[in-house]
Amino acid sequence: MRTVSGPDHTIDLNEQIQCYEICANDFACNLIAVALERRICLIVVGLPEESGEFLWHHLQDLELGDRDGRFVSAITFSPDTSLNSTPNNVTFCAALGTDMKIFRTDVDQYNTFDTLKGHTDYVNDISWVCEGEFLASVSDDFTCRFWSTAAEAENVITFCLSSAGMSIKSHPDDNEKVLVAEKRGIIHLYNVRQNQTVLSVESPKFPLMSADWAQSNRLFVSALAGGDVITWDLNRPFVPADVKQIHEDGGRVVRFSAGSSEAILASIGRPGVTLKVFGAKSTVPLLVAGLKTYAGLAWHQRLPYISAASDRKLLFWKVQMK
Template structure:
């Protein structure tokens, strides 16, 4: 195991970070959106494997509004985001309280913001589904909602839950389905076109705080509940394929590494705030380190780096994958 105290690379933004996301798209995989107090900051990062050294630069700030005291809880990039097109096309959604704000920019002069309203309590997670045709959101108001992203943005489908919605994830190989995770431990696989649940699994523990869908294998789903990371093989969904106690006093978030055939995961939990990286197939930790505060967790799409936001800094660690 690699136990570390400091990250391999750091970006210091001199303001407290609320949350952030790294773009997963092929033509913008080094793009990062960081939510600060009154603005969302767009950055581009270059890692040593690409440039020989760690580099980053600031692209643009997008204002959230001077009078808004709500925190951004989630950010999701649209599948059509590209920094290789002319002009650039960057589209992302930020969940701000009960509202969803869709930002569109060419990272130069053209910027627009649309606000989607309908949730009656805090939005916990968002995801673009059906190749960007819909935006999906889950909330403390016990609903999962799907919004049209056409010229007129409407709440076109509402899927009622039995508890707060904590995570919603689409899959690159199964774009009509979404994974919807509830706080009481139920995870649904929902078909957007058919407007119905295809499959549900139930966690042996709760509260469920986070869930993710393995990009390298759409049959595997993991959740973080009560400090345990619970993994299901959807071919045999009735009993979890694996249960690991990773955090003694509960956890915040779990994320699959995007290209890992060994099903590598990262999670943050208590005691304190501890980042751990491990394989779903092994009890051996690949990385463990403490954080000052929690404001997000994300993998780099192409390179074996896990990142976390802590206080005013974005931190990057290289993970030694097998």
């Protein structure tokens, strides 16, 4: 086990971080959106494997406007985001209380945003689905909603839940399917085009706080519920394939690694605010680190780096994968 006292690399933004996300697109995989008190900061990182040393630079700030005490709870990049095009094309959505804002920018002079309204309680997670044709959201108002983002953004599908929606993730291979996870422990596999649930599984524990697809095997889904990481094989969905306690006093978030050929999971939970990284088939952590605060967790799309936001800093650890 690699227990660390500090990260391999740090970005200090001098303001407390509310939320952040790393872009998963091939042409912008080093782009990061960081939500601060009044603005979203776009930065680009260069990792040692790419540039010989750790570098980062500030691209742009986008103002959040009047927040009325609301905080940014989730950020997601559109699949067409690219820093290799001319001009640059950066599109992302930020969940802000009950609303969502879609920002579009060329990281220079052109900036626009649209506001999506319809949820009646806090939005917990958002995701682009169907190759960016729709934006999906889940909320404390017991709904999952799909929004058309073409000419005029509007709520086109509403999927009612039996509890608060905590996670929504687009399928790694089949862009018509999404994972919708509820706080009471139910995870739905939902087909957007057919407007119906294809499959549901139920966690033996709750509250469920987070769920994710395995990038290396689309048939595996994991959730963090009551401090346990619970994994299902969707070929045999009626009983979990694996249940293991990771956080003694409950967890906040779980994420599968993006670039690894094996299933590596990262999670944050209690006691304190503790980051753990481990193989899906192992109970021995690859990495354990303490954080000051919780404000997000994300893997780099291509390189074996896990990141977390803690107070005013973005922290990066290189994970030694087998």
